[in-house]
Amino acid sequence: MRRPLVAGNWKMNKTTGDAVALTSGLITELAGFTGADALLCPPFTALAAVGETLRSQGSAIALGAQDLFIQDSGAFTGMVAPGMLTDLGCTYVIVGHSERRGRFGTIEDWMTPEVLALFGDSDATVNAKAKKALAAGMTPIICFGETIGERKAGQTDTVCEAQVRAALAGIDNATIGQLVLAYEPVWAIGTGETCDAPEANRVCGLARSVVASVAGQAAADGIRIQYGGSVKPDNAAELLGQEHIDGALVGGASLKVDSFAAIVRAAR
Numbered sequence: 001m002r003r004p005l006v007a008g009n010w011k012m013n014k015t016t017g018d019a020v021a022l023t024s025g026l027i028t029e030l031a032g033f034t035g036a037d038a039l040l041c042p043p044f045t046a047l048a049a050v051g052e053t054l055r056s057q058g059s060a061i062a063l064g065a066q067d068l069f070i071q072d073s074g075a076f077t078g079m080v081a082p083g084m085l086t087d088l089g090c091t092y093v094i095v096g097h098s099e100r101r102g103r104f105g106t107i108e109d110w111m112t113p114e115v116l117a118l119f120g121d122s123d124a125t126v127n128a129k130a131k132k133a134l135a136a137g138m139t140p141i142i143c144f145g146e147t148i149g150e151r152k153a154g155q156t157d158t159v160c161e162a163q164v165r166a167a168l169a170g171i172d173n174a175t176i177g178q179l180v181l182a183y184e185p186v187w188a189i190g191t192g193e194t195c196d197a198p199e200a201n202r203v204c205g206l207a208r209s210v211v212a213s214v215a216g217q218a219a220a221d222g223i224r225i226q227y228g229g230s231v232k233p234d235n236a237a238e239l240l241g242q243e244h245i246d247g248a249l250v251g252g253a254s255l256k257v258d259s260f261a262a263i264v265r266a267a268r
């Protein structure tokens with residue numbers, strides 16, 4: 001049995017005071033709930049305060065970061081190293097989020113090409129970040145998913161398979177079984193347009209079969225695969241009830257105590 005993992009990706013939201021207030025509210029709201037693992041991924045600037053709040057209240061809610069850099073230290077202005085994250089108590093880190101991947105040359109109607117190429121993480125960068133996270137003792141949450149253009153062109157499966165394969169390259173089979181993947185169709189992120197549950201389950205199942213072919217059946221049975229993209233309290237139970245969906249990666253709805261707690265509870 002895979003234990004569901006419901007993660008809140010706060011993205012570029014919450015100053016320290018707001019982050020502590022949200023964390024305290026969630027600790028109270030989820031006290032005694034044991035049906036799923038919960039994880040908070042605040043911005044770098046709030047990691048210390050959120051971590052301290054969780055620790056001081058003895059909460060089982062985990063702390064994670066939204067990204068990491070692929071070097072341990074050095075002259076990399078503005079970057080954050082793996083060891084800086086573990087130093088603050090992070091046990092998870094998101095890598096390969098679509099808001100950080102670059103799809104050079106692809107122009108989507110919902111987002112400008114400048115934004116799409118802003119950070120430019122390639123498949124190779126995502127793989128390097130996943131390995132760096134593991135080396136530092138954290139569990140990477142590796143995001144993958146197609147754009148609307150790729151979906152309309154019938155490329156969903158090939159894009160997702162390629163991203164998953166590339167992300168796992170060179171990681172040993174037993175470790176792969178402990179990882180977290182997050183299927184986040186780019187067109188469903190922040191749009192209110194959720195991928196319907198059977199289709200989300202189909203793509204997560206496809207990812208699981210890719211894991212089986214790369215790392216064997218035991219790894220495929222162990223790896224947790226989240227769905228992300230406009231998860232809300234009213235669609236969480238159906239999504240989280242699917243065979244291949246082992247949790248959620250939540251953006252907008254993770255910014256309020258009530259909505260995130262309701263989604264965590266839906267994952268029992």
Ligand code: 13P
Pocket residue numbers: 009097184188189190191192228229230231249250251252253
């Ligand atoms: P939304 O839940 O706001 O669609 O964001 C999903 C996401 O990108 C989580 O990483």
